[in-house]
Amino acid sequence: xxxxxxxxxxxxxxxxxxxxxxxxxxxxxxxxxxxxxxxxxxxxxxxxxxxxxxxxxxxxxxxxxxxxxxxxxxxxxxxxxxxxxxxxxxxxxxxxxxxxxxxxxxxxxxxxxxxxxxxxxxxxxxxxxxxxxxxxxxxxxxxxxxxxxxxxxxxxxxxxxxxxxxxxxxxxxxxxxxxxxxxxxxxxxxxxxxxxxxxxxxxxxxxxxxxxxxxxxxxxxxxxxxxxxxxxxxxxxxxxxxxxxxxxxxxxxxxxxxxxxxxxxxxxxxxxxxxxxxxxxxxxxxxxxxxxxxxxxxxxxxxxxxxxxxxxxxxxxxxxxxxxxxxxxxxxxxxxxxxxxxxxxxxxxxxxxxxxxxxxxxxxxxxxxxxxxxxxxxxxxxxxxxxxxxxxxxxxxxxxxxxxxxxxxxxxxxxxxxxxxxxxxxxxxxxxxxxxxxxxxxxx
Amino acid sequence: xxxxxxxxxxxxxxxxxxxxxxxxxxxxxxxxxxxxxxxxxxxxxxxxxxxxxxxxxxxxxxxxxxxxxxxxxxxxxxxxxxxxxxxxxxxxxxxxxxxxxxxxxxxxxxxxxxxxxxxxxxxxxxxxxxxxxxxxxxxxxxxxxxxxxxxxxxxxxxxxxxxxxxxxxxxxxxxxxxxxxxxxxxxxxxxxxxxxxxxxxxxxxxxxxxxxxxxxxxxxxxxxxxxxxxxxxxxxxxxxxxxxxxxxxxxxxxxxxxxxxxxxxxxxxxxxxxxxxxxxxxxxxxxxxxxxxxxxxxxxxxxxxxxxxxxxxxxxxxxxxxxxxxxxxxxxxxxxxxxxxxxxxxxxxxxxx
Numbered sequence: 001x002x003x004x005x006x007x008x009x010x011x012x013x014x015x016x017x018x019x020x021x022x023x024x025x026x027x028x029x030x031x032x033x034x035x036x037x038x039x040x041x042x043x044x045x046x047x048x049x050x051x052x053x054x055x056x057x058x059x060x061x062x063x064x065x066x067x068x069x070x071x072x073x074x075x076x077x078x079x080x081x082x083x084x085x086x087x088x089x090x091x092x093x094x095x096x097x098x099x100x101x102x103x104x105x106x107x108x109x110x111x112x113x114x115x116x117x118x119x120x121x122x123x124x125x126x127x128x129x130x131x132x133x134x135x136x137x138x139x140x141x142x143x144x145x146x147x148x149x150x151x152x153x154x155x156x157x158x159x160x161x162x163x164x165x166x167x168x169x170x171x172x173x174x175x176x177x178x179x180x181x182x183x184x185x186x187x188x189x190x191x192x193x194x195x196x197x198x199x200x201x202x203x204x205x206x207x208x209x210x211x212x213x214x215x216x217x218x219x220x221x222x223x224x225x226x227x228x229x230x231x232x233x234x235x236x237x238x239x240x241x242x243x244x245x246x247x248x249x250x251x252x253x254x255x256x257x258x259x260x261x262x263x264x265x266x267x268x269x270x271x272x273x274x275x276x277x278x279x280x281x282x283x284x285x286x287x288x289x290x291x292x293x294x295x296x297x298x299x300x301x302x303x304x305x306x307x308x309x310x311x312x313x314x315x316x317x318x319x320x321x322x323x324x325x326x327x328x329x330x331x332x333x334x335x336x337x338x339x340x341x342x343x344x345x346x347x348x349x350x351x352x353x354x355x356x357x358x359x360x361x362x363x364x365x366x367x368x369x370x371x372x373x374x375x376x377x378x379x380x381x382x383x384x385x386x387x388x389x390x391x392x393x394x395x396x397x398x399x400x401x402x403x404x405x406x407x408x409x410x411x412x413x414x415x416x417x418x419x420x421x422x423x424x425x426x427x428x429x430x431x432x433x434x435x436x437x438x439x440x441x442x443x444x
Numbered sequence: 445x446x447x448x449x450x451x452x453x454x455x456x457x458x459x460x461x462x463x464x465x466x467x468x469x470x471x472x473x474x475x476x477x478x479x480x481x482x483x484x485x486x487x488x489x490x491x492x493x494x495x496x497x498x499x500x501x502x503x504x505x506x507x508x509x510x511x512x513x514x515x516x517x518x519x520x521x522x523x524x525x526x527x528x529x530x531x532x533x534x535x536x537x538x539x540x541x542x543x544x545x546x547x548x549x550x551x552x553x554x555x556x557x558x559x560x561x562x563x564x565x566x567x568x569x570x571x572x573x574x575x576x577x578x579x580x581x582x583x584x585x586x587x588x589x590x591x592x593x594x595x596x597x598x599x600x601x602x603x604x605x606x607x608x609x610x611x612x613x614x615x616x617x618x619x620x621x622x623x624x625x626x627x628x629x630x631x632x633x634x635x636x637x638x639x640x641x642x643x644x645x646x647x648x649x650x651x652x653x654x655x656x657x658x659x660x661x662x663x664x665x666x667x668x669x670x671x672x673x674x675x676x677x678x679x680x681x682x683x684x685x686x687x688x689x690x691x692x693x694x695x696x697x698x699x700x701x702x703x704x705x706x707x708x709x710x711x712x713x714x715x716x717x718x719x720x721x722x723x724x725x726x727x728x729x730x731x732x733x734x735x736x737x738x739x740x741x742x743x744x745x746x747x748x749x750x751x752x753x754x755x756x757x758x759x760x761x762x763x764x765x766x767x768x769x770x771x772x773x774x775x776x777x778x779x780x781x782x783x784x785x786x787x788x789x790x791x792x793x794x795x796x797x
C-alpha cells in the first residue's frame with residue numbers, strides 16, 4: 001500500500017468515520033480520503049463525476065483535471081491532516097505523495113438561520129446568528145452591504161484549532177484597537193479557546209473581573225450598528241454570538257432596536273432600564289438599612305408598619321433577606337436548567353406557594369417578598385444576561401455594606417461600584433464611554 | 445484630549461462637599477450681619493489664587509507641580525513639596541476623622557467611628573490606587589446619580605425661610621476679617637483646587653471653563669449660609685454646629701416616605717468627600733512616589749494605614765476642632781506659596797525663553 005496513505009491512516013487511528021476509497025480517474029489510481037461525518041459522499045462523487053466526464057470528452061490528462069479541481073500539493077502530511085480535519089476531501093494520487101484538496105458537498109451540521117433564542121426582538125429583524133462562522137459573517141455582510149466591512153480569520157490553539165474571525169468597519173474603527181486585538185490573538189496562538197473565559201485570557205483580560213469585557217449579542221441587527229460605531233466583532237466557530245469589543249456600561253441600557261420607536265419612547269425605555277439597575281442595587285440594601293440600622297429615617301407611621309410586618313420574625317434583617325435572595329437565585333437557576341415544560345411549575349411552586357407559605361410561617365415579612373419581587377423584575381430589564389448577572393452579584397455587596405453601615409453603606413457601595421466600573425479598561429478604552437470615538441484608545 | 449468636563453465636575457463636587465458642613469457655622473459665627481461680604485471676600489481670594497495657580501501652570505504644559513519643582517533643583521523641590529505633603533496628609537487625617545464624627549453625630553450613633561473611618565478610607569484608598577482618571581470618571585457617575593437629590597434638597601430647604609432675616613445687608617466695621625472663625629472658613633475656599641496642579645499630565649483642561657465653574661459656586665456658598673440664617677435667624681443659627689444640616693432636618697415634605705431628608709443630602713455630600721479624600725490621597729501618593737517610587741497599591745496602602753492609625757488616635761471633636769484650627773496655618777502657607785511660586789517660576793522661564 002501507498003506509504004503516504006499509511007501515514008495518514010496512522011494519524012487517524014481509531015477514527016472509524018474516515019473513509020478511504022480506491023478509485024480510478026482517467027486510468028490513474030487515486031484514493032478519496034475524508035470524514036464521512038463531515039462530507040456528503042454521494043453528492044460529492046456525483047458532482048466530481050461531471051468533471052471527470054467533461055475531462056474525458058476534452059481528453060485532458062489527470063494533472064490538468066486535478067489542477068482544475070484544486071491546487072496540487074506534495075508531501076505535506078500536516079496540511080493533509082488539517083484539511084481532512086476541517087472537512088475537506090483529499091484526492092491522493094497513488095505512489096506519488098501528491099494530493100489535491102477539494103471542497104466537497106458538506107453534511108448539513110448547522111441549523112438554518114432561526115429566531116433568536118436568548119434575546120427577544122420587538123419590531124426588528126428577527127434572524128440570529130448560528131453556529132457556523134461563515135454564515136454569521138455572511139449575515140453581517142447581508143445586513144450592511146458595504147465594501148468597508150473587513151473580516152480577518154485566525155485559528156488559535158495548539159492541538160485543537162479554533163476558528164476565529166475579527167470583523168470591523170474600515171474607516172470607522174480605530175486602527176490601534178484592531179492592531180491590538182490582532183497582536184493579542186497572534187501572540188496567544190498556543191492557547192485553547194473553549195469558552196469565553198479562555199477567549200478573555202487570550203485577549204489579555206483578567207478572568208476575575210465581575211463585569212464582562214466582552215459584550216455578546218446574537219442579532220446581526222445589533223452587531224452592525226456596533227461595527228458602524230467603530231467597535232470590533234469577534235466570531236468564534238461553533239458559538240452563535242457576536243462578541244463585541246470593547247463593551248461599555250451604556251450597553252446595559254441601550255439596544256439598537258430601541259431606535260425603531262419614536263425618540264421619546266426610546267428615551268423612556270432606556271430610563272426604565274436605568275431605574276432598573278438602581279432599584280436592583282438599592283432596594284434590598286435599603287430594606288436592610290431601614291429595618292436594622294437607620295429606622296429613624298422613615299416616616300414614623302411607615303416605620304411602625306414595617307416593624308409590625310416583621311413582628312414575629314426571629315432573626316435579623318440581613319439573614320432574612322439573604323435567605324430569600326438565595327432561594328430566589330435557586331429558582332432562577334432551576335428554571336434555566338429545567339426543560340421548558342417543567343419551568344412554569346417551578347415558577348408557580350417557588351413564586352406563589354413558597355412565597356405565601358414563608359410569610360404565613362412568619363419566616364420573612366410580607367414587605368420583604370414585595371421588595372424581592374420588585375428587585376428580580378427590575379434586574380431583568382437590563383440588556384444582556386452577563387450584565388444582569390453582574391448587577392445581581394453587586395446587589396449582595398450592597399446588602400452586606402448596608403447591614404453594617406446602614407444608609408451610609410448603601411452610598412459607600414454606590415461609590416465603590418462606580419469606582420470599580422470606572423477602573424475597567426478594555427485595551428485602554430474606558431468602560432464608561434457613552435459615545436465611543438476613534439481617539440478613545442490611549443497608550444499608543 | 446480635552447477633559448475639561450471631568451476636571452470642572454471634580455472641582456464642583458469637591459467644593460460642594462466642603463461648603464455645606466463646617467463652612468456655614470464659621471461664616472455665621474464670624475459676622476453678625478451682611479454675611480455676603482465675608483463670603484464674597486473669601487470667594488475673591490479663592491478666585492484670584494485659582495487664576496494665579498492656573499496661569500502659573502499654563503507655562504508648563506503637561507507637567508504637574510512635582511515636575512515643575514524638581515526642574516529647578518532637589519533642595520527647592522523638597523522645600524516646597526514637603527509642606528504640601530504634610531498638608532495633604534493633614535487634610536486627609538482631619539477630613540476622615542471629622543466626617544466620621546459628623547456621621548456619628550447625625551445618624552450612626554451606635555457605630556464606632558473607627559468602623560466608619562475604615563469604610564471611608566477603604567473606598568478612598570481603592571480609588572486612589574487606581575489613579576486620577578478613575579477618580580474623575582467615578583466623579584461623573586456620582587454626579588449623575590446624586591446631583592438630582594442635592595438639587596431637590598436645596599429647593600426643599602427653602603420651605604421655612606423668612607426674608608426679613610436678610611437685613612441688615614451691610615457690615616461696616618469688617619471685624620470678621622480678624623475672627624478665627626473666618627480664617628477657618630477658608631478651608632472651603634482654598635485647598636480645594638490644589639489638585640489642578642497634579643492632574644495636568646493626565647487630563648488636559650481649559651482654564652476658562654474652570655474659572656466659569658468657580659462662578660457657578662457663588663450661589664452655593666451663599667445658599668449654604670443664607671438658608672440657615674433665613675430660616676432660624678442669625679442668633680439661633682450661630683448656636684448650631686452644622687446650621688445647614690439643621691435647616692434641612694427641619695423641613696418636612698408631605699408626600700415623601702422619608703422623615704429625614706437630611707440623611708440623603710448629607711450622604712450624597714459624604715460621597716463627594718470620599719472622592720476628595722481619595723484625590724488628596726492620590727496627590728500625597730504622587731509626592732511620595734517622587735521620593736520613594738513603588739507600586740501605587742503599596743504606597744497608597746501605607747498612606748491609608750498611617751492615616752487610619754493617626755485619625756483613630758484623635759480622641760474627640762474638641763481635638764478635631766483644634767487640629768482644624770492648626771491646619772489653617774499650614775493651609776494658608778501652602779496656598780500662598782504654591783500658586784505664587786509656580787507663577788513666578790513660570791514667569792522667569794518665560795522671560796528667559
